[in-house]
Amino acid sequence: MTRAISLHDVSKSYTRGTRVVDGLSLDIAPGEFLVLLGPSGCGKSTVLRMIAGLEEIDEGELLLDGERANDWQPAARDIAMVFQNFALYPSMTSRDNIGFPLRIEDRGADPGPRVTATARMLGVEDLLDRYPSQLSGGERQRIAMGRAIARHASAFLMDEPLSNLDAKLRNRLRAEIAQLTRELGVTTVYVTHDQAEAMSLGDRVAVLRGGVLQQVGTPREVYALPRNVFVAAFIGVPRINLLQGVVRAPLDGAMTIGLGKQALRLPEPLSLDHRLLRVQQGREVIVGLRSEVVRIADRDSARPGEALITGLVEHVEFQGHEILVHFNTGSRPAVVPELEAPRPAARPPRRRRREGPGMLDRLRGRAGAALRAGPVVVLEDLEDPEDPPGSPASDTAPSGVRLPGDLVVRTTPDVRLHHGMQVPLLVDLDRVFVFDQDGDRICPSPDRLPDLDA
Numbered sequence: 001m002t003r004a005i006s007l008h009d010v011s012k013s014y015t016r017g018t019r020v021v022d023g024l025s026l027d028i029a030p031g032e033f034l035v036l037l038g039p040s041g042c043g044k045s046t047v048l049r050m051i052a053g054l055e056e057i058d059e060g061e062l063l064l065d066g067e068r069a070n071d072w073q074p075a076a077r078d079i080a081m082v083f084q085n086f087a088l089y090p091s092m093t094s095r096d097n098i099g100f101p102l103r104i105e106d107r108g109a110d111p112g113p114r115v116t117a118t119a120r121m122l123g124v125e126d127l128l129d130r131y132p133s134q135l136s137g138g139e140r141q142r143i144a145m146g147r148a149i150a151r152h153a154s155a156f157l158m159d160e161p162l163s164n165l166d167a168k169l170r171n172r173l174r175a176e177i178a179q180l181t182r183e184l185g186v187t188t189v190y191v192t193h194d195q196a197e198a199m200s201l202g203d204r205v206a207v208l209r210g211g212v213l214q215q216v217g218t219p220r221e222v223y224a225l226p227r228n229v230f231v232a233a234f235i236g237v238p239r240i241n242l243l244q245g246v247v248r249a250p251l252d253g254a255m256t257i258g259l260g261k262q263a264l265r266l267p268e269p270l271s272l273d274h275r276l277l278r279v280q281q282g283r284e285v286i287v288g289l290r291s292e293v294v295r296i297a298d299r300d301s302a303r304p305g306e307a308l309i310t311g312l313v314e315h316v317e318f319q320g321h322e323i324l325v326h327f328n329t330g331s332r333p334a335v336v337p338e339l340e341a342p343r344p345a346a347r348p349p350r351r352r353r354r355e356g357p358g359m360l361d362r363l364r365g366r367a368g369a370a371l372r373a374g375p376v377v378v379l380e381d382l383e384d385p386e387d388p389p390g391s392p393a394s395d396t397a398p399s400g401v402r403l404p405g406d407l408v409v410r411t412t413p414d415v416r417l418h419h420g421m422q423v424p425l426l427v428d429l430d431r432v433f434v435f436d437q438d439g440d441r442i443c444p445s446p447d448r449l450p451d452l453d454a
C-alpha cells in the first residue's frame with residue numbers, strides 16, 4: 001500500500017517567535033515522487049521529520065491517507081526514512097543491516113528471502129557479508145536504501161541521501177533511485193538543496209524559502225513559469241540573468257523595457273501579457289533572461305517577437321558541447337533586497353594581464369559602483385559540488401557582484417568570439433520574465449496557467 005500525504009497549513013518553531021516552517025500546505029498523491037528543494041536552513045528536513053513523526057507539529061494538520069496523523073507514533077506511520085549519513089549499524093553486516101527493520105517488524109519471521117530479493121534489486125548481493133567499514137560511500141548508501149525498501153513501507157522519506165557522495169556516483173545513484181521508486185510505486189518525499197537533482201528526480205518539485213512554500217509544480221513548470229524571482233534564480237544552470245529594468249509605455253510611441261543603456265522594444269501588436277505590463281509605466285522592474293532566450297544574431301535574422309540589443313564580450317567559457325558568453329550590455333544586476341545570505345566567494349575567471357588598471361582595481365571599481373546602486377541579487381549558496389567556484393552558476397563575488405558582464409548567453413561551440421567584440425543579440429520577448437520589486441512575476445501574467453506540453 002502506498003500513502004497519500006497531506007500537510008495543511010503546517011507550522012513549526014524551535015524557538016518562540018521564529019517559525020522554521022510557516023503555513024505549509026502540500027498534497028502528495030499516492031505513488032508520487034515529490035522533491036522538497038531549497039537552500040540550507042529553509043526547513044526541508046524539519047518538514048520531513050514532521051511527516052515521519054520525529055518532530056512535533058505546532059500548528060496545522062498532517063493527513064496520511066486522509067486521516068489526521070499528527071499524534072501517531074512514528075512506527076504506526078509505516079514510513080521508511082533514508083538519511084544523508086547512511087546511518088548503518090557498524091557492528092552488523094549488510095545482511096543484518098537490511099534485515100534489522102524486518103526483524104523488529106516481525107520477530108518470528110525469517111528476513112532472509114526479503115533481504116536477498118532487496119539486495120538483488122539493488123545489485124549488492126556480493127556485499128551482504130561485509131561490514132559498513134568495508135564498504136565505499138556509494139555501497140553504504142545502497143545498503144541504507146536496501147534497509148528502507150526491504151520493509152515495503154508505505155512511503156519513503158529521503159533526506160539528502162546522496163549529498164555525501166562524489167558527483168559521478170551521485171548521478172548514477174540518482175538514476176537508480178528514480179528507477180527503483182518508479183518500480184516500487186511508493187510515495188516518496190525527497191529533500192535536497194541541489195536543483196539539478198530535484199529537476200531530474202521529481203514528479204513535482206516544491207521550492208521552500210525561509211520555511212515558506214514558494215511554488216510547487218512539475219520541473220518543467222517551475223523552470224518555465226517561476227512564480228517569483230527566488231524560484232527563477234534557484235532553478236536553472238547557468239543561473240538566470242536578472243537585470244534592473246524600467247517599463248516605458250509612452251502614449252505616442254513604442255512600449256519598451258529599459259535596461260540601463262539599452263532597451264527591449266516590445267513587438268506590436270502587443271501581446272496580452274505585454275499590454276498588462278502597461279500599468280508598470282515608469283516603475284522599476286526586474287527582468288529575468290535565461291541564457292537560452294538570447295541568441296547571437298544580427299537584426300536581419302530577427303524572428304517575430306525578438307528585440308535587438310548589443311553586448312560587449314567580456315568572457316567566453318568553452319564547455320565542450322556549448323559556449324557560455326558573458327556580455328556587458330550596460331545594464332545593472334537587479335536590486336532585490338532581503339534575498340538572504342550571499343554565496344561564498346567565487347574566483348573570477350583568469351584573464352591575461354593588460355595595460356591600465358589591474359584586475360583587482362577594476363573589480364573594486366565595479367563592486368563599488370554596484371554597491372552604490374543598491375544591494376544586488378544575492379542568493380543562498382547551493383553548495384553543489386557540481387557547481388564549483390567559477391562555474392556559470394556561481395559567478396558571484398563576495399559582494400554579490402556577478403562577474404564578469406551582466407548577461408550570460410548560451411551558444412553553440414562553433415561561434416568564434418573573443419574578448420572586446422561588440423555583438424548583436426536577439427532577445428526572445430515571449431520568454432522574458434518580468435518581476436516587480438517584491439520579486440513576484442508579473443509577466444507572463446501570474447494568472448497564466450502552465451501550458452507547457454510543446
Ligand SMILES: Nc1ncnc2c1ncn2[C@@H]1O[C@H](COP(=O)(O)OP(=O)(O)OP(=O)(O)O)[C@@H](O)[C@H]1O
Nearest residue numbers: 014015020038039040041042043044045046047193
Ligand atoms: N532541533 C532544533 N532545534 C533548534 N533549531 C533547529 C533544530 N533543528 C533545526 N533547527 C533550525 O531550523 C531551521 C531549519 O532547519 P532544517 O534542518 O529543517 O533546514 P534544512 O532546509 O533541512 O537545512 P539543510 O539543508 O542545511 O539540512 C534552521 O535554522 C535550523 O538551524
